[in-house]
């Protein structure tokens with residue numbers, strides 16, 4: 001049986017969502033946080049309620065086969081999955097819906113759609129899973145017309161090179177379908193962003209996504225061996241090499257290009273053998289900074305745990321992983337080659353140096369139990385919360401960054417204080433800002449902040465914007481990056497513009513002009529149209 005369609009409003013497929021228990025747990029946490037259980041709710045529009053402007057362009061006859069102007073297709077490509085996307089969909093605002101959605105089956109189709117877009121002056125938006133949280137797939141409303149190119153038909157592993165442990169993979173494949181095709185070969189890409197189920201290889205490469213193995217190979221960058229990209233100026237393919245010092249890397253130019261330079265159609269990706277050995281568990285610390293100091297030690301010891309994230313006490317409480325009095329470190333090692341008890345034991349020694357107390361008396365096989373298991377489940381289920389909480393006026397969102405260790409503690413306090421103050425300014429009452437580390441490097445962590453505020457219907461986007469602006473200003477003022485793995489898109493532009501050198505923007509603009517002379521690809525993302 002074919003799986004249900006992806007939702008127009010919300011996360012995942014139409015037959016999926018929060019269970020009643022999960023919803024009750026989330027509402028209980030919000031009630032304690034805001035001191036009220038009264039969350040006036042507004043109804044979510046159904047597909048029948050959505051009325052789109054008639055398409056401004058019609059596909060030429062040669063492209064009709066792969067194009068749709070159906071309401072479902074256009075509405076499902078109007079927004080990404082960020083907070084403001086959810087509010088706009090909730091308010092039945094689908095002004096950004098593309099005129100046409102194309103589902104190419106090969107590179108010739110993509111080149112033909114590009115030619116057509118160029119000839120009618122339409123913006124062309126490359127679309128993988130549409131899980132962008134930064135406005136990366138939202139068609140601009142000021143373009144004369146918009147065509148979204150959804151790559152989901154390009155979903156195959158085409159070739160496997162077992163001896164080099166690499167595979168040639170089409171860009172539109174979703175995470176689970178990719179891993180299912182690699183499993184019979186006992187291989188894995190081992191790249192698991194939280195959005196893994198509903199995002200694609202091409203999207204990961206285009207946004208430099210961060211998988212949830214937290215050290216060593218964290219971002220997709222390191223797994224890309226070579227790329228194929230269709231641009232309005234032609235198709236290019238980089239050479240498969242394990243490493244190369246031949247000038248600036250063509251792959252690096254397209255990794256993170258967010259659909260403004262071309263459509264990535266396939267990539268040779270470096271793979272790994274599927275792990276057979278695991279060790280892990282959770283460690284409790286008296287507070288977040290003490291846990292961070294232990295983690296710095298660990299990250300500089302060369303142990304490279306597959307997973308090592310820390311949750312502050314409130315974050316641990318919110319996910320059911322802690323009682324709110326202690327910070328938690330979730331730790332896991334894995335290998336296809338050797339047992340890991342010695343690695344885990346050494347990591348626990350690093351933790352003990354900072355007063356870290358392991359759960360389960362130091363057992364090394366508890367990575368799916370206790371606080372570690374609770375955190376893992378909450379992490380996987382978390383994305384389903386937004387579609388239930390936004391209609392109740394609850395603003396919950398996240399922002400993420402990275403900073404070197406020498407500045408981390410001051411940076412954390414300043415960013416948290418700025419976001420907390422902005423919540424009070426925007427909503428007239430306190431909210432909550434929590435922090436965890438999603439990734440850790442020897443020279444610094446990637447702090448990931450969650451914020452919760454009780455908003456007001458009719459003002460949700462303005463209230464969110466006040467908080468987002470204050471937090472982003474503080475991140476940039478403190479020397480962090482505007483994004484560690486959520487990408488730039490349209491939403492992060494003002495801060496990305498302050499972060500990147502002006503000369504680099506000029507060079508990127510020149511590269512875009514060479515590859516996309518009519519400026520049709522994803523206008524407004526990364527650089528000015």
Ligand SMILES: Cc1cc2nc3c(=O)[nH]c(=O)nc-3n(C[C@H](O)[C@H](O)[C@H](O)COP(=O)(O)OP(=O)(O)OC[C@H]3O[C@@H](n4cnc5c(N)ncnc54)[C@H](O)[C@@H]3O)c2cc1C
Pocket residue numbers: 080081082125126127128129130131132133136137151171172192193194195198199200201202203204205206207208209210211212257258259260262263264265383485486487489522525
């Ligand atoms: C609940 C949730 C959890 C998330 N967790 C993570 C996480 O853990 N780590 C992380 O890194 N991100 C995360 N994200 C953000 C998002 O999932 C990533 O940015 C992801 O890489 C996007 O993949 P996608 O296939 O959905 O791309 P889309 O959202 O469809 O597109 C993203 C951008 O890439 C461009 N693009 C897409 N495909 C191509 C292509 N083939 N060629 C050229 N350009 C293309 C688009 O034009 C757009 O600019 C999360 C998002 C959500 C909603």
